[in-house]
Amino acid sequence: MTSKSKLIIAIPLAIVLLGVLSMYFLWNPTNYSFFPKCPLYALTDIYCPGCGSQRAIYQIMHGNFIEGLRHNYLIVLLGVVLLYQGVLFGMHKLYQKSLYNILHRPLTVKIILVLILAFWVLRNIRFYPFTELAP
Amino acid sequence: MQVFYTFGIINTTNSSTMETKPQRPSNYLALAIVSTIICCLPAGIVSIVYATKVNGLYEDGRYDEALKASNNAKTWGIVSIVLACVGWLIYVLIFGVAFLGAVGSHDF
Numbered sequence: 408m409t410s411k412s413k414l415i416i417a418i419p420l421a422i423v424l425l426g427v428l429s430m431y432f433l434w435n436p437t438n439y440s441f442f443p444k445c446p447l448y449a450l451t452d453i454y455c456p457g458c459g460s461q462r463a464i465y466q467i468m469h470g471n472f473i474e475g476l477r478h479n480y481l482i483v484l485l486g487v488v489l490l491y492q493g494v495l496f497g498m499h500k501l502y503q504k505s506l507y508n509i510l511h512r513p514l515t516v517k518i519i520l521v522l523i524l525a526f527w528v529l530r531n532i533r534f535y536p537f538t539e540l541a542p
Numbered sequence: 543m544q545v546f547y548t549f550g551i552i553n554t555t556n557s558s559t560m561e562t563k564p565q566r567p568s569n570y571l572a573l574a575i576v577s578t579i580i581c582c583l584p585a586g587i588v589s590i591v592y593a594t595k596v597n598g599l600y601e602d603g604r605y606d607e608a609l610k611a612s613n614n615a616k617t618w619g620i621v622s623i624v625l626a627c628v629g630w631l632i633y634v635l636i637f638g639v640a641f642l643g644a645v646g647s648h649d650f
Binding site: 430441442445446448457481485492513516519524 | 566569571572575576578579580581582583584586587590591593594596597598601629630633634637638640641
């Protein structure tokens with residue numbers, strides 16, 4: 408792909424992303440019914456690993472980090488991975504340095520998989536202290 | 543500069559051994575994590591499972607299988623994100639229009 412055609416895709420994507428983020432900034436998903444519910448939860452009554460991320464994004468954008476994290480602790484993982492990839496990408500683009508990416512280590516990926524699966528199982532146990540993990 | 547050394551710059555001295563290897567396929571882990579946490583679909587988990595296989599296969603020298611796992615990780619991640627985006631858009635359009643209609647019909 409040429410850099411021009413990349414830009415043609417990237418710019419509208421960035422605008423859409425900003426638009427969606429500002430929706431989550433303006434309206435609290437807890438109070439407005441037009442935000443989608445988790446399809447898995449709606450069908451099966453099982454929380455998925457992503458449940459609560461809409462509320463978490465709203466709270467974190469309003470500076471309530473703890474409140475946001477309590478809706479979905481995996482947001483931390485998402486933030487760290489995206490930041491890490493972003494830094495690596497920036498290093499590569501700006502300084503032509505290719506750094507060793509720890510996300511490419513088989514062990515790292517396995518730990519992340521186990522972490523997400525464990526989180527998924529534990530947040531569906533409906534008594535204290537596991538209810539803390541529920542959205 | 544310290545950051546370069548802690549994470550380790552790719553070692554250019556093994557370039558002679560690198561030549562025989564095809565390029566390491568991406569495991570699309572970031573894509574997989576985004577699709578799992580944002581999209582609420584089990585397809586994201588499938589993507590992570592494929593992502594776990596890529597580098598192990600690559601290091602075992604099974605390059606074709608590694609590439610296949612990489613492509614699967616990418617496909618499942620993208621499918622998950624596209625499905626979620628389409629679903630999200632339909633939901634917001636239907637209920638957002640209903641919401642605006644309800645707001646508009648009230649006399650303030």
